[in-house]
Amino acid sequence: MAATNKSSVSADQYSCPVCLEVLKEPVTLVCGHSYCMDCINDCWDKSDKEETYSCPQCRRTFNERPELNKNTVLTELIEKLKDVTVDGGSSVSYAGPKDVPCDVCTGRKLRAIKSCLTCMASYCETHLQPHRRSEVLNRHKLEDPSGNLEEKLCTKHQEVLKIFCRTDDTCVCLLCAVTEHKSHDTVTPEEARAERQCQVEERKEETKKKIEEKEKKLEEIKDAIEKIQVSLVCPISISQ
Template identity: 45%
Template sequence: MEQKGVQLNQKTFSCSICLALLKDPVTIPCGHSYCMSCIQTHWDEEDGKNIHSCPQCRQTFTPRPVLVKSTMLADLVEQLKKTGLEPAAAADHCYTGAEGVVCDFCTGRKLKAVKSCLVCLVSYCHKHLQPHYESAAFKKHKLVDPSEKLQENICSRHDEVMKMFCCTDHQCICYLCSVDEHKGHDTVSSAAERTERQTELEVSRQKIQQRIKDKQEDVKVLQQEVETIRRSADEAVEKNHKILTELIRLMEERRRDIRSHSDFLVRILIVPTM
């Protein structure tokens, strides 16, 4: 329990830009904290827009806030460093192993990718993903969970992104394919096809759920019928047991009556005549 509490504190005192423990920590007006050099570099890149934002909540500030080192945060970070443990934030943005999706922009040791872009066909770590959130040029880009299969979206013939779907041949194609070997075919955008397929899947899912529900109702009815049959069988067994018990009682009474009569006759026969 103590270890878990330490990890939570480490994550709290880590910079979301460099992913390390805060160095010369500063707290900006929205309440988020960063390394002084990290947030200064971030705002230097935004100077041309005359608007400075928080990398986490995107709140903007005009004019550029004056940064002052937070001595309390600095003291807490120093105390945390004495534990000798790595920041918990690094666990979420660590160097990738053999099974991880790597950031295509990292040089040297690759960081773990946190998102892949279907437009850029590139995977990004947390740091290199920031332009997709900050620049309007990336506004229409589609970000998904990290994937190693991005190249499957590239047409092997024309080296273009396959943004169309050929309904005639049932395959994804690029726009050059649509005016080449797939000319005159029934084509739609990949997004439209994906939406249609998702709708079909949802309808199928609902039908399957309804079938499962119907089967469950059938099973419930069968269980009720089995329970009724079981109760009837128990009642029949109990009734037969009572009948058998009554027959045995009557037979015992009859046997006693016969014995009594037999004894009486014997006594009469052996009495001497006077």
């Protein structure tokens, strides 16, 4: 029997488009889109007065409220993915002590994969999907997960620190840059980071040269000491 391929797909990728959580009691509509049974029922309960029902994703409408049946295949697949991974551990990436937790997850939080400097929040794979699907949210500034997002905000204007002021040696927001730092020498954080990196490399090189010079002087001192010791021992040997 051929070896079974171990899935690399995480269960948290099977998310409900309504609640953005991993599907619970998944149901699949005739259009192919899947939802938590409670989520789609809540949506359609609000539509009962109008007697129009549609898929929240593709907007396909139905003349009558469709009968919902639990998708047993999808349910079993999600359960298996929760229990089995390549290394035998949990497929859901829960946040550990050193990880940045997702700000949207309820209960036990998943590990965040991105932080949004526009929303000032961190998101797991599931809750990051709106940022990837929406044209508006897609313009937001995403970066690697950070547990100290508040430190990236200007304490005065509550705006993201996007400018580095060389004059005051500090990061400022755009409002600060055009007001109290208007006449200062400012650059982007990327430029400042590159300059600092060059300075670090230069200092490393200078330190390396100084160490080499000291080692050379130390060798010269050792040679001088050995010569002195030889000159002191030789006369004694001759007299004997």
